[in-house]
Amino acid sequence: MDKETINFGEFKQQWAIQGMRKYIYQDFDNNFEERKREIIREKDIINFYNKYCRKERNEAAFCCKLFHTILPNEFPPLDNPIRNHFKLHRIDFIESLLIVKKAYELFIKDNQDKIQMIRDILNKPKFKI
Incomplete structure (x- = not known):
């Protein structure tokens, strides 16, 4: 996914984030550069989550995947199979990410x-793309 041109409707579909209302991800479409700069500058997923991702329902999975997309070397990928593997399924998604x-x-x-x-x-050359 090209980080320079994220369309959050596609982002939501690609990452199987169910139930997220259009007006929420449209806010990210309309303010992407500002949100991206804030993520890179602050690197504070808890504050960002509380500020932007707690609308009608908690969008913790979206927030975790967004941080991983923008800062992949600092925020690991996290989905339910990973959470289940480490027995973190009963813990909040953001807290699970911070543990991993x-x-x-x-x-x-x-x-x-x-x-x-x-x-x-x-x-090694055989692994080069």
Whole structure:
């Protein structure tokens, strides 16, 4: 998905975000650059979620996927299968994301040798696109 031209109706469909009302995602269409700059500048998913994603129903999945799309190196992907795998399905979606994010950060910090091995393998010519 081209981050420069996100259409939130398509974003909602692509990421299977059900039940989100059109007027909510149209607000993101109409204010995308402003919202994107705020995400990049603040990197505060809780504040952003409370400010923009708590309209008629909580849109935590949308917010998590939006942050991952704009800041993929800082906010990991999260969906229900991942939450279920880590037994986080009873925890708020945003809190689940922050738990998974922290776990990734700790794993990377504590396993630099494994991370380097993965990088070396993925840098081989057969994995180049």
